[in-house]
Amino acid sequence: MADISSNFLGIKSPNPYWLASAPPTDKKYNVLRAFEAGWGGVVWKTLGSQVKNVSSRYSAVDFNGGRVMGFNNIELISDRPLDINLKEIAECVKLFPDRAMIVSLMADNDKKSWHELIKKVEDTGAHGFELNFGCPHGMTERGMGAAVGQDPEIACMVVEWVMEAATLPVITKLTPNVHSVVPTGRSVVKAGTNALSLINTIQSVTGINLDTLVPNPYVAGKSVFGGYCGPAVKPIALKMLTTIAQDDLTKTVPISGIGGISTWKDAVEFMLLGASNVQVCTAAMKHGFRIVEDMCEGLNNWMDEKGFKTLDDFIGRSVNTITHWEDLDINYHHIAKINQDKCIHCGLCYIACEDTSHQSINLEYGKPYNKYTIKEEECVGCNLCQLVCPVDDCITMEEHRVAPEYINWVEWQKRGLPLNDH
Amino acid sequence: MAITNNRLTDQQYAQNFSDIHPPYENITAAKVDANRCLFCYDAPCMKSCPTSIDVPKFIKQIATENIKGSAHTIFTSNIMGAGCSKVCPVEKLCEGACVYNLLEEEPIPIARLQRYSTGKAMENKWQLFQRKPSSGKKVAIIGAGPAGLSCAHVLSREGIDITIYEKESKGGGLMTYGIAAYKVTPQFCEDEVNYITAIGGIKIKYNQELGKNISLAELQKNFDAVYMGIGVGVARQLDIPGEDLGGVEDAISFIYNIRDKGYASVPVGDKVAVIGMGMTAIDAATQAKRLGAKEVTMVYRRTEAEKPCTQVELDIAMLDGCEIIWLAAPKEVKGTNGKVSQLVCSKMKLGEPDASGRRSPVDTGETFSLEVDMVIKAAGQVPFEELVNKSGLGNKNGKLVIDKSCATNIKGVFAGGDVVNGGKEVVDAVQAGKDGAAAILKYIGVTK
Numbered sequence: 001m002a003d004i005s006s007n008f009l010g011i012k013s014p015n016p017y018w019l020a021s022a023p024p025t026d027k028k029y030n031v032l033r034a035f036e037a038g039w040g041g042v043v044w045k046t047l048g049s050q051v052k053n054v055s056s057r058y059s060a061v062d063f064n065g066g067r068v069m070g071f072n073n074i075e076l077i078s079d080r081p082l083d084i085n086l087k088e089i090a091e092c093v094k095l096f097p098d099r100a101m102i103v104s105l106m107a108d109n110d111k112k113s114w115h116e117l118i119k120k121v122e123d124t125g126a127h128g129f130e131l132n133f134g135c136p137h138g139m140t141e142r143g144m145g146a147a148v149g150q151d152p153e154i155a156c157m158v159v160e161w162v163m164e165a166a167t168l169p170v171i172t173k174l175t176p177n178v179h180s181v182v183p184t185g186r187s188v189v190k191a192g193t194n195a196l197s198l199i200n201t202i203q204s205v206t207g208i209n210l211d212t213l214v215p216n217p218y219v220a221g222k223s224v225f226g227g228y229c230g231p232a233v234k235p236i237a238l239k240m241l242t243t244i245a246q247d248d249l250t251k252t253v254p255i256s257g258i259g260g261i262s263t264w265k266d267a268v269e270f271m272l273l274g275a276s277n278v279q280v281c282t283a284a285m286k287h288g289f290r291i292v293e294d295m296c297e298g299l300n301n302w303m304d305e306k307g308f309k310t311l312d313d314f315i316g317r318s319v320n321t322i323t324h325w326e327d328l329d330i331n332y333h334h335i336a337k338i339n340q341d342k343c344i345h346c347g348l349c350y351i352a353c354e355d356t357s358h359q360s361i362n363l364e365y366g367k368p369y370n371k372y373t374i375k376e377e378e379c380v381g382c383n384l385c386q387l388v389c390p391v392d393d394c395i396t397m398e399e400h401r402v403a404p405e406y407i408n409w410v411e412w413q414k415r416g417l418p419l420n421d422h
Numbered sequence: 423m424a425i426t427n428n429r430l431t432d433q434q435y436a437q438n439f440s441d442i443h444p445p446y447e448n449i450t451a452a453k454v455d456a457n458r459c460l461f462c463y464d465a466p467c468m469k470s471c472p473t474s475i476d477v478p479k480f481i482k483q484i485a486t487e488n489i490k491g492s493a494h495t496i497f498t499s500n501i502m503g504a505g506c507s508k509v510c511p512v513e514k515l516c517e518g519a520c521v522y523n524l525l526e527e528e529p530i531p532i533a534r535l536q537r538y539s540t541g542k543a544m545e546n547k548w549q550l551f552q553r554k555p556s557s558g559k560k561v562a563i564i565g566a567g568p569a570g571l572s573c574a575h576v577l578s579r580e581g582i583d584i585t586i587y588e589k590e591s592k593g594g595g596l597m598t599y600g601i602a603a604y605k606v607t608p609q610f611c612e613d614e615v616n617y618i619t620a621i622g623g624i625k626i627k628y629n630q631e632l633g634k635n636i637s638l639a640e641l642q643k644n645f646d647a648v649y650m651g652i653g654v655g656v657a658r659q660l661d662i663p664g665e666d667l668g669g670v671e672d673a674i675s676f677i678y679n680i681r682d683k684g685y686a687s688v689p690v691g692d693k694v695a696v697i698g699m700g701m702t703a704i705d706a707a708t709q710a711k712r713l714g715a716k717e718v719t720m721v722y723r724r725t726e727a728e729k730p731c732t733q734v735e736l737d738i739a740m741l742d743g744c745e746i747i748w749l750a751a752p753k754e755v756k757g758t759n760g761k762v763s764q765l766v767c768s769k770m771k772l773g774e775p776d777a778s779g780r781r782s783p784v785d786t787g788e789t790f791s792l793e794v795d796m797v798i799k800a801a802g803q804v805p806f807e808e809l810v811n812k813s814g815l816g817n818k819n820g821k822l823v824i825d826k827s828c829a830t831n832i833k834g835v836f837a838g839g840d841v842v843n844g845g846k847e848v849v850d851a852v853q854a855g856k857d858g859a860a861a862i863l864k865y866i867g868v869t870k
Contacts (some may be wrong), residue, residue, distance in 0.1 A: 065457030065485070344521040347463030368466035370520040390460050391525065 001302035009169040011127045013040030013100040021104035026089035037289035041100025046077035046132045057201035059216030070232030094123040094359040106132040115165040132177035134200020149175035152187035158190035161182040174198040185250040197256035199237045201227025230282035234260030245274025264298030272318035286342045326409040334381040334397040342394035347384035427689040429714030435685040438712035442604045452538045456484040466628035470519035473500035493543035494550040501575040504540035554581035562645040567595020569839025570651035572855025576625040589631035602705035654803040664755030668761035673706035673800035691796025693717045700730040703800035711742045717742040722781040723751035828861040
């Protein structure tokens, strides 16, 4: 059996799964249930400034009958009295000393507030801090949350204040509501943060009620941009994670990956792109804490199959496989192949290719079942047919190199090879 | 042993004849199945529907909660889409072709989804078609069954004024009179006829029978065209001794009575033999059982492999407790005091393939007897041969002969449905009605 225990900045946990700072980590009751269910750690819901929440708070995007493909919220940071939160954090740490306890912070924008808050939290026995520079709603209007993360200079200043006072490790959580997460990432690493985490939620409108014509979530006839998360944001999160994992400065600190992680597969993908551990929220909010069981078992089985003994054996393994477009091999070519024994004649490959791609699939009429075959000379190897095919391994992409040697765009131009020749 | 009615309590009748395919309770349930549909291109289900309903489209429209659009998609191809969703043998049509079968997965419940949209349309009386202004052209249709109603609706949409002459006192044809009550109720059939004619421009004159109250010559004179959708009617005779004994009944009139008179008033025997293995035979056997017959035995002269009904239908009969005897051909009905007491059958074996390609049954010379007090004949129906001959209509053994444009040998007289094909599914008749309407529109110069 592989060892899935995790060590993040010296903070140990029996697995790499932390619950992200959010409603599930708002109080002792939830956190104890999470620990009982097997979660490796939690990031306690953000403490700091005084707030008042509204009703309602969440909304979701459904897709093809599946609920909550994407999720958004307009809830603010913890609205419970600070002393109760601190007392409960201490109790949780005592009851589950083997789990990671990180506390998310967002103080008012002055040094004194940050220093006071850090001092109070350090007394709880928690293992680290996460700075909330990402909350994209409500707090931003008061110059906090994403408003800090969107400005590298302000973010740098706040991290410097924090590092003056903190004796525990500090993770800075980045906002995705920027053209690139790298500038703020670099800035806070320079300011001394011990680690980064990303992404926070993305500003969004999930949809509009077509009866009331008011967007969701609904608050007395109005709505507001909410923070988007859940499976829908995973690809965006993975891209942003990669830019942090590839940057010479930001890659020097550990990264905690966040953004739509629902399964062990998602988690592995984040770790392959450089995350040392991962944080989960939406999936737990949809299904409850029990999902961690399969997340651990699936990860374990995959690692055994691949021969990975510890998480470090594969963390970051895929980072360098994401390159610049101009470095791609132009001589690589693959062509779709339809396995006629597996084909169920749904025609989805055909219509996708015929209407929207390269007319590379031949339709031989049959009643009721048509036969579909690839026109190899027309196929550009775009993958569309394979992506829309509902049967696993029915359409495969077969390698047919144009020429044996590697040649990229730069070299191609240098040699004056033909362009626009399809 | 005796043939009696009123065998069960009202509650038992209600239970025995309750809807065999209950509808979805709500849209959430319908959407679970709708979202499973792959939205195939040039979909096998659509190609397997005689009326070519755009199945993927109407299912997608349920998934997007565009139920009106979904119903419109169905009714555009099949104005009896509501009834067909209850009576079609979908296991050999759309659902039988669903690509999920090729994955050894349950097919999409297309009929049930179709029933959802069409049911909502009928409940809410959505009028989804706009009739064009009257063109002044008039067409007479004989028979208010599926072929006639389908033809009428297409023509009315084009602004043609329709008069339908129907020999019964209700419309719907075999849908109303010839199908098991646990599939469609008489009330539903009436609602469906009213829903179809609600477009306007369609007048149905009931109790008007060709050759009795009306003549073809008269209709030809008063209308621009005539469409014959008279179906088939007469039950095929067995031509065996004892067929005239009390207690021998044909399946069509047995089913007709159940639907027309109410369950409690229809007499049924203690021990019933049903001859045949088509859909009508199944409907007769299962309903005899559900009316309270103690034993129902179905006899069929071929084997299970050649049965004309579908496996789904056979399963209904078997689950109802009907006995099945394969390779048994009725030879004689014996009686006492003029009433059925025995059915004597020849034991058969399979011989060479016949014209239908199926191996034909050959008499082995051996016989056996069933003690029964009622015999229901469901060996098929025969066309109204005498009637069509009297009218001078070209036919083959009573089945009307039409050309590619649905025209009979008499100018301006068109035909389709069971009267031409000798008896197929409701959905086939609906398509025949559409084809006939298209031909008539050309004939009377409304379309080119």
